[in-house]
Amino acid sequence: MNKVVLDNIPCEIDFKELQEKLRINEESDCLVEIKMMAAEAQLLARPKVVYKNAKIEAKGDNFVVIDGIKFTSRVLRVNLEEALEVFPYVVTCGTELEDWSKQFEDVFTIFCADTIKEMVLRLAFQTFEAHLDKEFGLGHAVEMNPGSLSDWPINEQIHLFELLGNVKELIGVQLTDSYLMLPIKSISGIRFPKEGTFENCQLCPREKCPSRKALFDKEYAESYKIH
Template sequence: MNTVVLNNFPCEIDFDVLLNKLHIKKESSYSAELEMMATEAQLLARPKIVYKDATIEVKGDNFVVIDGIKLTSRVLRGNMEEALKAFPFVVTCGTELEAWSKQYEDYFANFCADTIKEMVLRSAIQTFEAHLDKEFELAHAANMNPGSLADWPITEQIHIFNLLGNVEELIGVQLTDSYLMLPIKSVSGIRFPKEGTFENCQLCPRENCPSRKAPYCP
């Protein structure tokens, strides 16, 4: 299946960045508690990645067929106009960090734990992109994620999982009946060669999104 699992790579939680994200000053009374949480998370975090080297077999008006599985999206099809290869993937903060976070029940600590998990996930995504681009010599590449755009709904997430095989067995990520992933701080998608740039954010009108990478372009 050409499926690759990455589960042993560095994961560093930058405490200064964490403080900045939470708008907490170092001299704050919350700083010591947050530093303890970050230290615990650093020791326990085991983010994981699974991806596949796949072939784009058919391109229709509003769909592509990758390794025998049909993905329906006009935007995805348009962005893959020149691509012959595609790399479906799932990246997660890891079940270990998810289990750790469940001990925090009050709102503040729970929000801090959620932010830490998000930071670990984003770091793992960067690791995945750098690894893939180097491994396959992708000079230019883009990602698309089911559920990020109305044109490619979250129900399409099942196809990413079908392309990859038993994702839960490989990296511990479950897909629920409502097409959500557990751990929640996980992301699925497809990375593919593409000249120029594309971000899902360009077609998403949601204002004030903390994860926005590009301005909305109607």
């Protein structure tokens, strides 16, 4: 399947949610400024997604081959045991919002702009999930992200981008020499149908992680037989 680009994503920033995330009450002196920032961001934001419906061509003990590209990960391999197809993707808040955020210089407004970009990224990802469900009936699915586990390191990012083609040309996202993405508020991964639940966090023993979505499960982690 050719790459699909979603670049007409509705973007309505929930100001009450933004207030809660920033911990700003109605009496705050900066409330007007934050409302202006949110309005500007909503006007300029152009979040984007690129993905494809890819076929699994081969499976080894600790790798899978997807549309001719080899991904090395024991966890990914185990999770794809029953899968025949997957949906590699990159989702971004967009270069437009990234450029907008560069005007801010003080710590507080930088943090506000960063929070707004994070919210827009989440909205784009939710749109992507709903799109996959509608187009492919992919209701119950999970995803894995390069760099989220030591078993699937961040340098595997380059293979994901190779699988999707010229991501920079398609949606403006590029990889740095250290395999991080620009704009920073972008996420990449492989989404696939899977019975039960899975979160990368369940296999990660790192403590005090601000992004943790689930508790570390030692027994569950050992079931993957990661060497």
